[in-house]
Every structure is written in structure tokens, then in C-alpha cells.
Amino acid sequence: MxxxxxxxxxxxxxxxxxxxxxxxxxxxxxxxxxxxxxxxxxxxxxxxxxxxxxxxxxxxxxxxxxxxxxxxxxxxxxxxxxxxxxxxxxxxxxxxxxxxxxxxxxxxxxxxxxxxxxxxxxxxxxxxxxxxxxxxxxxxxxxxxxxxxxxxxxxxxxxxxxxxxxxxxxxxxxxxxxxxxxxxxxxxxxxxxxxxxxxxxxxxxxxxFGCYWKTITVRGEVSHPSTPMERRKDAGLAACRIVTDISRHVEEVYQGRATVTCGKMRFHPDEINAIPSRAVFSLDFRSGQQQCFDELDAWLEEEIAQVERAYRVTVEQEVFSNTPxxxxxxxxxxxxxxxxxxxxxxxxxxxxxxxxxxxxxxxxxxxxxxxxxxxxxxxxxxxxxxxxxxxxxxxxxxxxxxxxxxxxx
Ligand SMILES: [Zn+2]
Known part of the structure; x- marks a missing residue:
């Protein structure tokens, strides 16, 4: 021994x-x-x-x-x-x-x-x-x-x-x-x-683990905070919704198999009294199985479609690093x-x-x-x-x- x-x-x-x-x-x-x-x-x-x-x-x-x-x-x-x-x-x-x-x-x-x-x-x-x-x-x-x-x-x-x-x-x-x-x-x-x-x-x-990085851009419309909630195109709120939803989903379904992290988020115009017209944030996915990346990709597509409808915004995704x-x-x-x-x-x-x-x-x-x-x-x-x-x-x-x-x- x-x-x-x-x-x-x-x-x-x-x-x-x-x-x-x-x-x-x-x-x-x-x-x-x-x-x-x-x-x-x-x-x-x-x-x-x-x-x-x-x-x-x-x-x-x-x-x-x-x-x-x-x-x-x-x-x-x-x-x-x-x-x-x-x-x-x-x-x-x-x-x-x-x-x-x-x-x-x-x-x-x-x-x-x-x-x-x-x-x-x-x-x-x-x-x-x-x-x-x-x-x-x-x-x-x-x-x-x-x-x-x-x-x-x-x-x-x-x-x-x-x-x-x-x-x-x-x-x-x-x-x-x-x-x-x-x-x-x-x-x-x-x-x-x-x-x-x-x-x-x-x-x-x-x-x-492989590592998969995305940048997500949400586009809405800037307006005054007195705008009624149901009429807004709030890119910031939509971005936060995507981050919290995907984080909860990964925690519930992929325990020990995958992680997701939002480490960066920026709003435009970034003012205390303006509804953001644009939000840009990062997502870092990690997993040992390619299948998890594929499933999360599909899930995120659906989530984005729902958020676009609910918040009257458009969302673009860009992959900028992908290590399988x-x-x-x-x-x-x-x-x-x-x-x-x-x-x-x-x-x-x-x-x-x-x-x-x-x-x-x-x-x-x-x-x-x-x-x-x-x-x-x-x-x-x-x-x-x-x-x-x-x-x-x-x-x-x-x-x-x-x-x-x-x-x-
Ligand atoms: Zn080492």
C-alpha cells in the first residue's frame, strides 16, 4: 500500500x-x-x-x-x-x-x-x-x-x-x-x-466541465417613471426576469450537473428616473454534459419568446465563447x-x-x-x-x- x-x-x-x-x-x-x-x-x-x-x-x-x-x-x-x-x-x-x-x-x-x-x-x-x-x-x-x-x-x-x-x-x-x-x-x-x-x-x-458564454441584449423603449406599468417597454425588468427565471430553472432541474451565472449587467441610459431602453447582460453556463447545454439553449429560447411578449421588448443572443x-x-x-x-x-x-x-x-x-x-x-x-x-x-x-x-x- x-x-x-x-x-x-x-x-x-x-x-x-x-x-x-x-x-x-x-x-x-x-x-x-x-x-x-x-x-x-x-x-x-x-x-x-x-x-x-x-x-x-x-x-x-x-x-x-x-x-x-x-x-x-x-x-x-x-x-x-x-x-x-x-x-x-x-x-x-x-x-x-x-x-x-x-x-x-x-x-x-x-x-x-x-x-x-x-x-x-x-x-x-x-x-x-x-x-x-x-x-x-x-x-x-x-x-x-x-x-x-x-x-x-x-x-x-x-x-x-x-x-x-x-x-x-x-x-x-x-x-x-x-x-x-x-x-x-x-x-x-x-x-x-x-x-x-x-x-x-x-x-x-x-x-x-465545458463553459458556454452568451451576451444577451434586450431592447425596449426609454420613458419616464410615471409611465403606467402596463404600457412600458422596460428592457431592465425583462433582463432581470430572464436572469431570475433561468437561475431558478437550473437550480431546480440541474442540481450538481450545471450552473448558470450572470456576472455582468448594464442598463441604458442608466438613470434613476428613466425606464431602461436597453439592457445588456452576460450568462456563463457550465456543465460536464453537452446535453445540458443543448437543453438549456432550447429552454432559454422559449423563455425569451415569453419575455418578449410579456414585456413588449426584443431580445438578441450572441455566443462569444464555447468550450465544450x-x-x-x-x-x-x-x-x-x-x-x-x-x-x-x-x-x-x-x-x-x-x-x-x-x-x-x-x-x-x-x-x-x-x-x-x-x-x-x-x-x-x-x-x-x-x-x-x-x-x-x-x-x-x-x-x-x-x-x-x-x-x-
Ligand atoms: Zn490544479
Whole structure:
């Protein structure tokens, strides 16, 4: 079984590789603190007996060779960067638990057929360069020219940052999308309270939430507040009605499956004594299932038709961002579920509300994620906490899932 103390000690050591800050860990990609953390991860991988390679993007790969070099490999890992004043579980737990799984394989003396590689990835958080850039480089979704386009807040290009970190500033050997891979597994803290509240050990992630943004413009007619209520064309009131109706509908029908948020609303002319002639607001929909987006779209169409009649206004919708949900791979999900069952753990199927490197790798390889409990759901905070025992149970699931996937064709 996984060694809870060993996992916790490694995470605790990593937590100290931080910029000086008020509290928690701050480790942005390609900084001196990131270098110290990367060197520590490499040394730990070497200690476990992995063949360690830091590629030209600074992604660390620790390889445990299998007996069949042609068999599609199994990869597992997560991100080594953090947001400012973070805890030391988000991302890092996925690296250290994958390393623990590698060490368990080594110590048990079993010989895998497939190569197993542990990954430590930069730039997931978007705290310095755009989020998910590390995994996008490995998946071949960012190219050489992007190194000069992407800049941090100080105007330093990604190429310059890589060079000052000691990398060549080219991408030779970084894109691995052409390699045959059986599964990319990512263990991550849940970043929500559900597993803890329900007393469960692991979440088997069936999909990662997509995000769908709309701008809605309601047009009525400006008039004086003395205008009788039944004669108004009040764009503001109509907009508020749409927001409250759809929010209530999502809460009633899609509990745990979808969310809707109105984060922006503007009225025109925006005067205390004028009925608004125009209201513009945003809607942010999130769900793990495309079907929810489709149903909500249809529901909103009908709602808008009713509001147009009731409030004597016209409504236009514009979609300005649409990231579809990312489903996990069926075979990988089934391996994780079987692993949890065989270990006698409490588990449930879940969707991930946040984005992860696994979401990017899903574009090129079969992907699956294991969630472990987050105490009270704290995340991106020094209050992040997962107990050493819960971390160990997550590593056990990884280890078993790797063994199951290794035996498959
Ligand atoms: Zn993360």
C-alpha cells in the first residue's frame, strides 16, 4: 500500500520552494523557486529509479521502462506551478502520488509491460503565462511561434522566460502527441467539498466541465417613471426576469450537473428616473454534459419568446465563447472504478468544475482523472488540505489502475 508519510513529506518539502509571501506557497513557472522545486522532483524521481528527462519546455518526465517498448505507454502527473499564496496540494499532489505509484511498482518487484511515466508540468495555473500552456506544448497545440506571442504581465515572452530558466528556447522533442499512449491519468484534489461531505475516498471523473458564454441584449423603449406599468417597454425588468427565471430553472432541474451565472449587467441610459431602453447582460453556463447545454439553449429560447411578449421588448443572443465539456475515456474510467472497488474504497462518479492539464491531453490521448477529498473545498488558498491517508488512498487507486491498464490490450 502507498506510504502516507512519504507522500506528505515530499509535498511538505515542495511547499517551501516558494517566493517570499505573506502565507502559503507562490511558485510561478520558470522562476528560481520553480527551478528548485523541479530539481527536487527530479532528484526524487532518480531516487525511485526512474529515467529522468527535462524536456525543452521544462516538463519533467520520469520513466519506468516496461518490457515491451512498442506497447502504448501510461502517463500520470499534474502541474508543479501554483497561484500566488496557494496551498501545497493543488497540482503537486498529482505528481507526488504518481511518483508514489511508480515507487510502489518498483518496491513490489512487478514488471509492467508498458512504460510508465510520471509528469511534472509547468504553466497550468495561468498565474504567469496563459493557463494550460505546458500541457498544450506537450500535446502539440502550441507551436514554436507562440513562444514569442505569449507574454507574462511584465512583457517577458515565453521564449525569454524559458531561456532565462536554462532551457534552449526551442521546442525540439516537446510535442509528444504522435506517441502511442494507453492513458493519461491525473490525480487531483477535488477543489470542492462533496467527497468529504459524503465521506468518500475518491471521485472518478467522468467529464470536465465545458463553459458556454452568451451576451444577451434586450431592447425596449426609454420613458419616464410615471409611465403606467402596463404600457412600458422596460428592457431592465425583462433582463432581470430572464436572469431570475433561468437561475431558478437550473437550480431546480440541474442540481450538481450545471450552473448558470450572470456576472455582468448594464442598463441604458442608466438613470434613476428613466425606464431602461436597453439592457445588456452576460450568462456563463457550465456543465460536464453537452446535453445540458443543448437543453438549456432550447429552454432559454422559449423563455425569451415569453419575455418578449410579456414585456413588449426584443431580445438578441450572441455566443462569444464555447468550450465544450471534455468526457473522460471509457476504458480509463472503468480501470479507475475497478481499482477503487477492488481496494474497497468509497467512490462516486463526478464531473470536474475546473480545467486541468488532463483536459488538454484528452485531445490527443485517452484520459482519466482521480479526485481526492479537499477539506471544506478550500483551493488556491493556504487552507487547502487533504489528509496524508487520503493522499495514500489516491496513490493506491493510481497504482491499481496502472496495473489494470497495463494488462489490457
Ligand atoms: Zn490544479
Amino acid at each position: 502507498a506510504d502516507a508519510k512519504r507522500i506528505y513529506d515530499r509535498l511538505k518539502t515542495l511547499s517551501a520552494f516558494s517566493e517570499k509571501n505573506e502565507e502559503g506557497t507562490t511558485r510561478l513557472s520558470y522562476t528560481p523557486e520553480y527551478r528548485r522545486a523541479a530539481d527536487y522532483v527530479k532528484a526524487q524521481m532518480e531516487e525511485v529509479g526512474l529515467q529522468v528527462r527535462e524536456d525543452a519546455a521544462g516538463i519533467i518526465w520520469g520513466r519506468l521502462p516496461g518490457t515491451d517498448p512498442n506497447a502504448p505507454k501510461i502517463l500520470s502527473g499534474s502541474h508543479l506551478d501554483t497561484v500566488r499564496c496557494s496551498g501545497f496540494y493543488d497540482g503537486q499532489a498529482g505528481i507526488i502520488c504518481a511518483l508514489e505509484a511508480a515507487q510502489m511498482i518498483q518496491e513490489s518487484g512487478i514488471q509492467l509491460k508498458r512504460d510508465f511515466e510520471v509528469a511534472a508540468i509547468p504553466m497550468e495555473e495561468g498565474a504567469r503565462f496563459p493557463n494550460l500552456s505546458g500541457s498544450k506544448l506537450a500535446a502539440g497545440l502550441l507551436k514554436e511561434e507562440d513562444l514569442d506571442q505569449l507574454r507574462d504581465t511584465e512583457g517577458i515572452t515565453l521564449r525569454q522566460a524559458m531561456q532565462s530558466y536554462g532551457l534552449p528556447g526551442r521546442l525540439d522533442g516537446v510535442d509528444r502527441s504522435g506517441e502511442p499512449v494507453k492513458a493519461f491519468l491525473e490525480l487531483h484534489m477535488e477543489q470542492g467539498p462533496i467527497l468529504e461531505e459524503e465521506g468518500l475516498d475518491v471521485g472518478v471523473v467522468e467529464s470536465i 465539456p471534455t468526457p473522460s475515456d471509457g476504458a480509463v474510467v472503468s480501470a479507475i472504478r475497478t481499482a477503487a472497488q477492488e481496494l474497497g474504497l468509497g467512490w462516486k462518479m463526478m464531473s470536474s468544475g475546473a480545467g486541468h492539464d488532463a483536459m488538454i491531453f484528452a485531445k490527443v490521448w485517452p484520459m482519466g482523472m482521480v479526485f481526492i477529498p479537499s477539506h471544506e473545498g478550500y483551493t488556491h488558498s493556504p487552507k487547502e488540505y487533504t489528509s496524508p491517508e487520503a493522499l495514500a488512498r489516491g496513490a493506491d487507486v493510481l497504482y491499481e489502475a496502472i496495473r489494470i491498464l497495463d494488462k489490457e490490450n
